[in-house]
Amino acid sequence: MSDMSECNEMAENAVQEIYRLSSYDYPLPEEQIAQQPAKQRDLSRLLVLDCLDNSRRHTQFETLYELLGPGDLLVVNNTKVFPARLFGRKETSGKVEMLLLQFPVYVKEEDGICQTTTQALIKSSKRPKLGSVLHFSDTLQARVEALLPDGKAEVRLFSPAHADLEQLLEQHGEIPLPPYIKRPEGSTQEDALRYQTKYARHIGSVAAPTAGLHLSNPFIKKLRDAGIGFAEVTLHVGYGTFAPVRCEDIRDHTLHKELIRVPEETAEAINTTRENGGKIWAVGTTTARTLEFAAGYADKMGRLRAIEELCGLYIYPGYRFKIVDNLITNFHLPKSSLLFMVAALAGKERLFKAYEEAVERGYRFFSYGDAMAIITKK
Incomplete structure (x- = not known):
């Protein structure tokens, strides 16, 4: 291999190293x-x-x-x-944890009920079925509207008419800390x-x-x-x-x-x-x-x-x-x-x-x- 070819190969390897995930x-x-x-x-x-x-x-x-x-x-x-992590129960009484992936920005009121659709990650012993309802409090429930790839789901949140969704999440949700911060009992008031x-x-x-x-x-x-x-x-x-x-x-x-x-x-x-x-x-x-x-x-x-x-x-x-x-x-x-x-x-x-x-x-x-x-x- 010529010196020039060797230099070009070294330069190419250096460039590729910049884009290599393992590096x-x-x-x-x-x-x-x-x-x-x-x-x-x-x-x-x-x-x-x-x-x-x-x-x-x-x-x-x-x-x-x-x-x-x-x-x-x-x-x-x-x-x-926002307090995006919610803990509740499925209709079968099994425990469920839900992490909202975005704050719901559109809320529709109908028949005395506020409802809004968003995406979430749902964690439970068995994945909830399509159409099942998750209960987080007397004033906050969610229905599974669609099952999406990577463990995601589309959910519809329900609350009483004129309810303040931000306030409900403050009452019933937790701040979602990254998984490398260990909180076995959940996030704290200090968090x-x-x-x-x-x-x-x-x-x-x-x-x-x-x-x-x-x-x-x-x-x-x-x-x-x-x-x-x-x-x-x-x-x-x-x-x-x-x-x-x-x-x-x-x-x-x-x-x-x-x-x-x-x-x-x-x-x-x-x-x-x-x-x-x-x-x-x-x-x-x-x-x-x-x-x-x-x-x-x-x-x-x-x-x-x-x-x-x-x-x-x-x-x-x-x-x-x-x-x-x-x-x-x-x-x-x-x-x-x-x-x-x-x-x-x-x-x-x-x-x-x-x-x-x-x-x-x-x-x-x-x-x-x-x-x-x-x-x-x-």
Whole structure:
């Protein structure tokens, strides 16, 4: 083989490695999967990964404000997690657990009954039959309308006329924590408070945008007082975001679509910040995906505008970011689409060196864990 052919083969192998699912695995001791939130939101640890000088430093999240400057803009996802996990009984009296995969947005009142259709995962000793009714309380039942692939079902929820569905779920449901957070007795009152950002306003997610869990109200005020802008978008996090990637070539994976909103004031804040040379900081991968999707709707001058759309944007290495300069994020699961996105911004090799160091230094991982700040622009 000629030297040139050998070089070409090595280059091809390197490219393929970037897209190989197995290359996104990493060892993590189980004890480093955070089971509880930090005692105080902004007192978790922070690994700062500077992609400009290839440096890493270790600090506390509360020092993040030192990385931002006047004129920078912090953008967050203001979605609110709803109590999507319900426990009840089948008509045969057998126990059943149901996880709503999206918040029902359309409610129809008929004959003194509120009803709405949505999708859910149903867990029981035997799969409920088509047409069977599941009882969660005297005021909340569900009928199985269709059995779908992957254990999903289409269900019709029933409640009394004029009932507030959000309130009923608050009364009878639980916050759906990720399966790696072990709660044999179910989620707690502390989880209901801490697995929710301080600025959560628009209900619709089955999982929290966890990078935002580190932001306390005093910390946000400190940023504002320092001349740093604060803007909000909405992406309702669905179950599909956390679906396992099964394709060995990650390019073959697809994401399900999630509803996003970029309000006019946020679009204008981003446009002004960019025009004035400020940096756009995305808090979390959901915010980053929303902003990058919105870039596809920019006008001819590259200015963002308000949008409300279904977003299926899938970001993996090779993607060039158009809006996001810097990212605040948690540590993500091996072989996950969220890890691919972060690798696209930071560079895969650089990111995995940071992860290796985080494991060695005992960082806490995943939803209730510590954070990273990834810098690509100063």
